[in-house]
Amino acid sequence: GAGVSQSPSNKVTEKGKDVELRCDPISGHTALYWYRQRLGQGLEFLIYFQGNSAPDKSGLPSDRFSAERTGGSVSTLTIQRTQQEDSAVYLCASRPPGGSSYNEQFFGPGTRLTVL
Amino acid sequence: AQKVTQAQTEISVVEKEDVTLDCVYETRDTTYYLFWYKQPPSGELVFLIRRNSFDEQNEISGRYSWNFQKSTSSFNFTITASQVVDSAVYFCALSEWYGGSQGNLIFGKGTKLSVKP
Numbered sequence: 484g485a486g487v488s489q490s491p492s493n494k495v496t497e498k499g500k501d502v503e504l505r506c507d508p509i510s511g512h513t514a515l516y517w518y519r520q521r522l523g524q525g526l527e528f529l530i531y532f533q534g535n536s537a538p539d540k541s542g543l544p545s546d547r548f549s550a551e552r553t554g555g556s557v558s559t560l561t562i563q564r565t566q567q568e569d570s571a572v573y574l575c576a577s578r579p580p581g582g583s584s585y586n587e588q589f590f591g592p593g594t595r596l597t598v599l
Numbered sequence: 600a601q602k603v604t605q606a607q608t609e610i611s612v613v614e615k616e617d618v619t620l621d622c623v624y625e626t627r628d629t630t631y632y633l634f635w636y637k638q639p640p641s642g643e644l645v646f647l648i649r650r651n652s653f654d655e656q657n658e659i660s661g662r663y664s665w666n667f668q669k670s671t672s673s674f675n676f677t678i679t680a681s682q683v684v685d686s687a688v689y690f691c692a693l694s695e696w697y698g699g700s701q702g703n704l705i706f707g708k709g710t711k712l713s714v715k716p
Contacts, residue, residue, distance in 0.1 A: 525706035
């Protein structure tokens with residue numbers, strides 16, 4: 484079946500511009516996560532959506548970052564007034580509903596963001 | 600606070616050598632999950648294994664094996680008879696379980712494994 488998809492795969496933008504990154508999770512997955520991976524680093528958690536619950540935004544690095552998830556499916560991560568330090572690969576993951584048997588997160592290919 | 604430490608930044612081995620990737624974690628919870636992911640040069644994260652905190656049984660899958668020891672808070676990963684295709688960055692990750700749901704993954708910084716022919 485189709486996996487998690489993300490678009491665009493690459494985005495180059497100028498400092499100060501806003502960008503939107505999109506994530507299409509696997510159909511039926513209720514949980515959706517955004518992570519950021521800076522060059523040569525591990526993944527940093529940004530935000531987590533679970534069904535209709537309020538999202539866990541505890542990982543967002545600043546108020547320039549926001550995300551929404553429409554209809555419990557597609558999610559958009561928005562970065563306003565981009566800075567060079569925002570350059571990274573942004574990864575989305577989704578997870579099926581259920582208990583401990585279904586706790587694997589499936590990752591998308593990521594969006595590589597470069598802020599000039 | 601939760602934390603995952605992968606002390607080995609880079610490891611280089613020759614094909615057919617065995618290699619162990621170390622992972623040490625910190626958590627105050629009694630219920631948690633540990634994971635290993637592989638990130639090949641293509642960039643996409645590939646799930647390898649998950650282990651819950653109540654299951655300390657070691658696991659073997661082909662050339663891969665995992666050693667989970669709660670007493671030392673470690674979840675080490677061994678590749679036996681390494682191959683060039685094993686070259687990748689390997690991430691260990693921790694997830695806690697609260698509110699009836701899994702939380703986000705907390706990743707280590709990764710270990711870059713290079714297997715030379």
